Amino acid sequence: MVAVTAQAPAKVNLLLQVGPVRPDGYHDLVTVFQAVSLHEEVTVTPAREWGVSVEPADGTDVSGVPLDSSNLALRAARLLAERAGVDEPVHVHVRKGVPVAGGMAGGSADAAAALVACDALWQLRSGLDGLAELGAELGSDVPFGLHGRTAVGTGRGEQLVPVLTTASFAWVFVLGSAGLSTPAVFAECDRLRALDGRADALGDGRLEAVELALRGGDPEELGAALSNDLAEAACSLAPELVATLAAGREAGALAGVVSGSGPTVALLAGSVPAARRLARELAPVVGAGRVRTATGPVPGARVLEPLV
Numbered sequence: 001m002v003a004v005t006a007q008a009p010a011k012v013n014l015l016l017q018v019g020p021v022r023p024d025g026y027h028d029l030v031t032v033f034q035a036v037s038l039h040e041e042v043t044v045t046p047a048r049e050w051g052v053s054v055e056p057a058d059g060t061d062v063s064g065v066p067l068d069s070s071n072l073a074l075r076a077a078r079l080l081a082e083r084a085g086v087d088e089p090v091h092v093h094v095r096k097g098v099p100v101a102g103g104m105a106g107g108s109a110d111a112a113a114a115l116v117a118c119d120a121l122w123q124l125r126s127g128l129d130g131l132a133e134l135g136a137e138l139g140s141d142v143p144f145g146l147h148g149r150t151a152v153g154t155g156r157g158e159q160l161v162p163v164l165t166t167a168s169f170a171w172v173f174v175l176g177s178a179g180l181s182t183p184a185v186f187a188e189c190d191r192l193r194a195l196d197g198r199a200d201a202l203g204d205g206r207l208e209a210v211e212l213a214l215r216g217g218d219p220e221e222l223g224a225a226l227s228n229d230l231a232e233a234a235c236s237l238a239p240e241l242v243a244t245l246a247a248g249r250e251a252g253a254l255a256g257v258v259s260g261s262g263p264t265v266a267l268l269a270g271s272v273p274a275a276r277r278l279a280r281e282l283a284p285v286v287g288a289g290r291v292r293t294a295t296g297p298v299p300g301a302r303v304l305e306p307l308v
């Protein structure tokens with residue numbers, strides 16, 4: 001086989017409850033991930049040496065993506081090779097359709113797609129669970145990039161249970177003008193909580209409300225159940241998010257929420273045509289280049305069959 005291409009989706013957190021910081025520096029989470037139709041495409045090609053390159057898709061700014069051995073897609077390929085005892089370097093090419101450092105797990109999607117592509121190239125048949133175990137070593141969001149659809153995540157976000165959904169939801173994403181660092185947002189959340197002595201609430205009924213809304217398939221009900229414990233910290237580090245959320249509501253979104261650690265804002269619409277209208281309304285307000293429409297749930301990382 002000459003080259004294999006795989007794709008993996010971005011995610012939005014419908015619920016992100018952040019518990020206390022653990023001895024290993026991570027926070028316990030209760031989250032509901034939904035995979036949405038913005039994708040990364042990763043092509044792996046046998047090469048003399050390990051290497052990586054990046055190309056933008058849909059106008060994505062790729063300037064923040066490392067092109068050295070810290071690149072998550074390259075790390076994923078090398079980790080799988082090491083664990084499987086494969087001595088065949090590949091060149092990893094990433095086509096980025098997910099905003100960088102946007103809270104939508106773009107880097108994690110690259111890692112997920114690279115694992116699936118290399119697994120196929122080297123004919124390893126590791127299985128989803130095997131790849132997800134390796135993925136968790138690369139980042140908390142990588143297992144979800146492999147699984148896709150809609151899932152509850154616990155632990156540091158890597159332990160997944162699928163959630164029943166009966167509908168497809170229509171989203172509009174407003175990209176931030178600059179990225180936010182995930183560790184910095186968690187640290188700001190801790191700082192704000194220490195300031196006012198707030199408890200870290202997991203298990204307060206918000207998960208059940210999201211699950212009920214997903215089962216019912218009503219976007220208004222889901223909109224009312226969206227919440228993100230990192231939103232306040234993200235808004236503290238990137239204050240323009242408050243205005244973006246307000247602009248979304250003004251333009252007719254059912255609800256808006258900061259996506260993961262931000263700074264992308266996720267706006268829920270009642271239907272695909274309503275999402276298109278919302279995107280048209282928002283484009284002149286925030287800049288057309290910062291608006292994307294998508295639907296979810298979508299499947300996780302998978303090999304794209306070559307056209308014959």
Ligand SMILES: C[C@](O)(CO)[C@H](O)COP(=O)(O)OP(=O)(O)OC[C@H]1O[C@@H](n2ccc(N)nc2=O)[C@H](O)[C@@H]1O
Nearest residue numbers: 025026027029139140141142156157182183186260261
């Ligand atoms: C914010 C979310 O996107 C929500 O899904 C994830 O929790 C972040 O997942 P990720 O980007 O894959 O994060 P990782 O690469 O595993 O961790 C980056 C850093 O984020 C912080 N981190 C991440 C996950 C977690 N449960 N607790 C944390 O405190 C830690 O400082 C960690 O060093």
Ligand SMILES: Nc1ncnc2c1ncn2[C@@H]1O[C@H](COP(=O)(O)OP(=O)(O)OP(=O)(O)O)[C@@H](O)[C@H]1O
Nearest residue numbers: 071072100101102103104105106107108110141182
């Ligand atoms: N292949 C990659 N693509 C993007 N970023 C990468 C990649 N490899 C390493 N990185 C580093 O990871 C950082 C986070 O990138 P990413 O786009 O995954 O952020 P994110 O979407 O906010 O992540 P999450 O939602 O999982 O917290 C980047 O700033 C970059 O330095």
